[in-house]
Amino acid sequence: MEAENNIRSAFWVLRLGLGVSTFLAGADKFTNLLTDWKRYIAPQASDKLPVSNKNFMRIVGVIEMLVGLGILSPRTRISSYAAAAWLVAIAGNLWLDGDYDIAVRDANMAFAAFALGQLSAAREREISEEDLVERRLHAA
Secondary structure, eight states, X not given: OHHXXXXXXXXXXXXXXXXXXXXXXXXHTTTOSSOOGGGGSOHHHHTTOSSOHHHHHHHHHHHHHHHHHHHHSTTHHHHHHHHHHHHHHHHHHHHHTTOHXXXXXXXXXXXXXXXXXXXXXXXXXXXXXXXXXXXXXXXO
């Protein structure tokens, strides 16, 4: 029972923390209250963009807000894996730009998002098994 409570706590802390922070980081791409996000686009990436850095970061913001909402929704598992992949891409961009400290933090957030996806998958299996047992008991 204690192990289940620990797993449930880890799931909710990761879900709320990653969901809310991802959504807020996305929303901040429109206000730049936390930082000037455009400066975190590596020149190698910026040169290849078909839009301005400002518009690119707004597109990134919309994607991040959708992923954050997805993590907070019943689609936690798939959204967590999307966040993990997205964060690895961001870490790669930051690494190219020499922002190693922030790249490492984003890589760690990617690991956390992957862990949330794994916890979500386990919860989905547990809920499915509980539903199956419930149906069998009800049928008997």
